[in-house]
Amino acid sequence: MIDFETIKNKFPYTEYVDWKIRTNENDIVSLLTFLKENSEYSFDILTSIIAVDLNDKIELIYQLYSTSLNTTAQVSTYTFNSNAKSVINIYKSAYFDECEIYDLFGVYFDGNSNLKRLLMPENWLGHPLLKSYEMKDERLVWND
Amino acid sequence: MTETMKINIGPQHPSTHGVLRLVTELDGEDIVSVTPVIGYLHRGLEKSAESRTYLQYLPMVDRVDYLSGFFNSYAYITAVENICNIDVPKRAEYIRVLCMEMNRMTSHLLWFGTYILDLGATSPLFYSFRDREPLMSLFEELTGQRMMYNYFTFGGVRFDVTKEWLDKILKYTDEMPAKLDDYEKIITSNPIFLTRTKNKGILSKNTALKYSITGPCLRASGVNLDFRKKFGYSIYNELDFEPPVETDGDTFARYKVRIAEMRMCLSVIRQCVDYLKNNSGEISAKVNSVALKVPEGEYTTYVESPRGLLNCYVKSDGTNKPYRVKWRTGSFYLVQMLPEILKGHSMHDIMAIFGSLDVILPEVDR
Amino acid sequence: MNYLYFLYIQFLDKYGIPEIFGDITFPIFPFCIIAAAIILVVLFLVLFERRILAVFTQRKGPNRVGFNGVLQTTADAIKLLCKQNINPVGVDRFLFNAAPILVFVPIMVLWGLIPYSSEFVFMNFSTSAILYTAIAALPVIGLILAGYASNNKYSLMGGIRAAAQIISYELPIMFVLLSVAALASSVNLKDIISAQISSVWFIVPCFAGFIIMFICSIAEMNRCPFDLPEAESELVAGYNVEYSGMRFALFFLGEYASLFVMCAFMATIFLGGYLPIGNKYISELIFGSNFQFLQLLIYFEQVIWLLVKTFILVYLVMLVRATLPRLNSQGLMLLSWKFLFPLSIVNFALIMVIKYLMVV
Numbered sequence: 001m002i003d004f005e006t007i008k009n010k011f012p013y014t015e016y017v018d019w020k021i022r023t024n025e026n027d028i029v030s031l032l033t034f035l036k037e038n039s040e041y042s043f044d045i046l047t048s049i050i051a052v053d054l055n056d057k058i059e060l061i062y063q064l065y066s067t068s069l070n071t072t073a074q075v076s077t078y079t080f081n082s083n084a085k086s087v088i089n090i091y092k093s094a095y096f097d098e099c100e101i102y103d104l105f106g107v108y109f110d111g112n113s114n115l116k117r118l119l120m121p122e123n124w125l126g127h128p129l130l131k132s133y134e135m136k137d138e139r140l141v142w143n144d
Numbered sequence: 145m146t147e148t149m150k151i152n153i154g155p156q157h158p159s160t161h162g163v164l165r166l167v168t169e170l171d172g173e174d175i176v177s178v179t180p181v182i183g184y185l186h187r188g189l190e191k192s193a194e195s196r197t198y199l200q201y202l203p204m205v206d207r208v209d210y211l212s213g214f215f216n217s218y219a220y221i222t223a224v225e226n227i228c229n230i231d232v233p234k235r236a237e238y239i240r241v242l243c244m245e246m247n248r249m250t251s252h253l254l255w256f257g258t259y260i261l262d263l264g265a266t267s268p269l270f271y272s273f274r275d276r277e278p279l280m281s282l283f284e285e286l287t288g289q290r291m292m293y294n295y296f297t298f299g300g301v302r303f304d305v306t307k308e309w310l311d312k313i314l315k316y317t318d319e320m321p322a323k324l325d326d327y328e329k330i331i332t333s334n335p336i337f338l339t340r341t342k343n344k345g346i347l348s349k350n351t352a353l354k355y356s357i358t359g360p361c362l363r364a365s366g367v368n369l370d371f372r373k374k375f376g377y378s379i380y381n382e383l384d385f386e387p388p389v390e391t392d393g394d395t396f397a398r399y400k401v402r403i404a405e406m407r408m409c410l411s412v413i414r415q416c417v418d419y420l421k422n423n424s425g426e427i428s429a430k431v432n433s434v435a436l437k438v439p440e441g442e443y444t445t446y447v448e449s450p451r452g453l454l455n456c457y458v459k460s461d462g463t464n465k466p467y468r469v470k471w472r473t474g475s476f477y478l479v480q481m482l483p484e485i486l487k488g489h490s491m492h493d494i495m496a497i498f499g500s501l502d503v504i505l506p507e508v509d510r
Numbered sequence: 511m512n513y514l515y516f517l518y519i520q521f522l523d524k525y526g527i528p529e530i531f532g533d534i535t536f537p538i539f540p541f542c543i544i545a546a547a548i549i550l551v552v553l554f555l556v557l558f559e560r561r562i563l564a565v566f567t568q569r570k571g572p573n574r575v576g577f578n579g580v581l582q583t584t585a586d587a588i589k590l591l592c593k594q595n596i597n598p599v600g601v602d603r604f605l606f607n608a609a610p611i612l613v614f615v616p617i618m619v620l621w622g623l624i625p626y627s628s629e630f631v632f633m634n635f636s637t638s639a640i641l642y643t644a645i646a647a648l649p650v651i652g653l654i655l656a657g658y659a660s661n662n663k664y665s666l667m668g669g670i671r672a673a674a675q676i677i678s679y680e681l682p683i684m685f686v687l688l689s690v691a692a693l694a695s696s697v698n699l700k701d702i703i704s705a706q707i708s709s710v711w712f713i714v715p716c717f718a719g720f721i722i723m724f725i726c727s728i729a730e731m732n733r734c735p736f737d738l739p740e741a742e743s744e745l746v747a748g749y750n751v752e753y754s755g756m757r758f759a760l761f762f763l764g765e766y767a768s769l770f771v772m773c774a775f776m777a778t779i780f781l782g783g784y785l786p787i788g789n790k791y792i793s794e795l796i797f798g799s800n801f802q803f804l805q806l807l808i809y810f811e812q813v814i815w816l817l818v819k820t821f822i823l824v825y826l827v828m829l830v831r832a833t834l835p836r837l838n839s840q841g842l843m844l845l846s847w848k849f850l851f852p853l854s855i856v857n858f859a860l861i862m863v864i865k866y867l868m869v870v
Contacts, residue, residue: 044353045353045356045358046356047356047358047453047455047472048356048455048457048470048472050457050468050470050472051470052459052467052468053468061457063444063455063457063472067353067367067369070374070375072444072446074444091354091356092354092355093354093355093356093477093480095480096476096477096479096480104190117183118182118183119182119183119186119509119510120183120186121183128188128191129190129191131194
């Protein structure tokens with residue numbers, strides 16, 4: 001388990017809930033940079049980004065792994081207006097993750113200039129993994 | 145600079161192992177750029193989870209990666225078990241690990257055959273399929289299925305293993321090392337194979353970490369990261385094994401890691417069989433799977449699948465259906481890394497390198 | 511051949527048809543014989559290869575159609591003939607149709623150049639060995655055209671690869687042929703065989719040449735491990751991606767016909783062609799030298815000897831296919847220009863020294 005106090009001192013807005021660091025959406029880039037660059041943690045792998053639709057907001061969970069510490073960390077943040085900061089400059093592997101979340105949840109990532117539909121067809125309407133998504137949308141026409 | 149040519153490799157192509165599309169820009173035979181296009185196999189497995197109960201979703205889980213179904217069901221089931229605080233009997237855990245390692249063996253054997261086929265040699269495919277067959281029959285005997293097993297349940301496994309079944313595995317593990325030697329005899333020192341794989345598709349340690357590559361591909365690049373060893377989940381910390389590591393990071397290193405891993409699998413399988421033969425016990429915690437009470441909570445499992453780290457994130461809101469299931473698979477990140485690793489190679493090397501990564505497309509698209 | 515010609519003219523003469531008509535129409539006979547022989551041999555070769563590969567990979571191979579599967583390839587051929595010829599959009603119709611013929615016809619001509627027995631040569635030119643190599647390089651034109659006309663990028667790349675490959679592997683073959691010609695003091699295939707009666711088979715003095723020839727022939731046939739033009743894991747099927755039905759069958763036929771004829775050619779110049787081992791004909795041993803039809807029997811036996819030697823070589827080629835993975839193009843070029851080509855020149859020089867010593 002990682003030491004939360006140092007992080008708390010540096011990023012006052014973060015909370016440590018269960019086994020997950022929660023921060024606000026502006027701090028996410030600097031916090032991840034800190035967690036990666038700091039030699040004490042050096043979380044060098046972003047294993048995945050998970051998005052969860054909580055109806056009024058979308059939770060983004062960044063799962064980190066540190067090869068030197070052999071420990072995982074979860075950093076989460078909420079986005080209320082489907083806008084988030086991109087982390088592809090810190091972790092290159094985030095590109096596909098962000099595209100997937102854009103595709104399935106409709107979250108735009110600032111700084112990721114090349115967002116595209118990854119899994120769904122390019123002419124797909126709506127974002128399927130949102131809870132508000134209509135399963136039988138008449139407007140969906142294949143090969144249009 | 146001559147005029148470049150754009151060529152679509154796939155979605156339907158004999159050696160993309162599924163339906164991957166690589167938009168390739170070629171200058172003569174040299175690759176200028178590669179853009180992977182995925183999504184042709186998207187089945188909405190994550191969305192489907194939200195409209196099914198925990199038990200109803202279980203059979204679908206094997207389809208995430210059809211070549212290693214046990215790993216997927218293990219990842220999903222342990223996530224649910226951890227949310228529910230179910231203690232799994234030790235014998236069940238051993239059976240699970242035994243199945244998973246046998247599954248890893250079949251997966252690597254299939255990779256071996258198809259990879260050498262990608263390089264143009266036809267015979268090894270039949271050898272590896274021949275040696276995969278006994279394992280498939282064993283799975284069939286135990287679970288009733290050859291690929292989509294649906295064998296693990298919440299709290300354990302469905303059926304107990306028999307002594308005869310374990311004996312058959314022991315016989316297989318005794319025969320297999322000699323056959324692996326045969327494979328290596330025909331392939332590993334073959335000069336054509338060496339020219340096609342050595343120093344091709346070099347994946348440096350930093351690039352691999354940057355692109356979140358895990359599994360055999362990362363271990364071939366010199367990072368000793370094996371979640372079985374590092375986290376010791378299930379009963380892996382009771383087993384004696386050492387994941388193979390190579391430092392070159394090229395196609396040949398990935399080949400060698402997988403061959404060595406097959407030998408390691410055999411030893412792990414033997415240890416599990418030894419335990420199961422000498423110890424008896426329950427194979428399932430008595431859990432009502434149909435009306436499974438899952439409290440509010442979330443959990444992420446870390447499983448070392450044949451293609452790297454397999455995460456299953458399950459979030460429960462207290463109802464009988466998962467609120468959100470997210471699959472993190474190794475192949476997804478391998479496909480993302482393709483443009484980087486293929487840069488500077490020629491058309492011939494596309495399949496030699498891509499094949500060595502062992503990408504399974506259903507796992508990418510989910 | 512002369513005997514057949516004589517019979518034909520006599521037959522025409524009986525009905526009062528002038529000899530000139532016979533002269534013009536006579537080539538139909540060897541043509542028909544070769545066409546029939548090609549189809550029979552190819553049907554057998556495909557079956558043979560499938561059975562060999564099956565044995566090599568511990569399978570059974572085709573064993574259902576006919577007795578033990580002997581009719582499998584015939585059934586396949588009939589299926590191919592009955593299939594629709596698809597003309598994809600955007601192909602160059604004329605070249606697209608012409609390409610399979612351009613591949614197949616030169617190979618058919620090659621079949622006419624091989625002396626099957628001492629009297630059974632369809633085309634006996636004084637320079638038939640040189641002519642053989644010249645014509646053997648022609649099918650690649652068909653391959654390039656097929657690649658170009660198909661309007662498919664995979665095909666185009668396959669065609670270009672085929673061209674590059676043939677160019678690199680023609681030169682060593684020429685040098686090997688030169689050394690054989692020097693040993694035999696002739697470039698006529700029949701004379702080359704005759705020269706091997708008095709001396710040893712040329713594989714003995716020219717073993718390196720045989721190895722070079724063997725490798726280069728595999729490369730010219732576009733067979734594994736040199737099957738880059740149709741590498742199915744990269745180029746799907748290379749130059750014949752867009753072909754179907756009869757046109758594809760022609761490519762297929764050409765491939766196996768060239769496999770046979772290349773091996774027959776190698777058997778001719780290195781293994782004594784139709785000569786028996788030890789220059790003693792089995793029919794002579796059995797029936798004695800005074801037997802009435804001995805000469806006729808010997809002709810047939812010579813054909814069988816050539817077939818045996820050819821099939822041994824064909825078997826070797828198939829074993830190579832079963833064993834090796836495919837080369838990449840860099841390796842292909844390196845093998846040819848850095849290894850085979852210099853070796854063939856050295857071999858040629860050595861043979862010239864041997865020849866000089868023999869003459870002195």
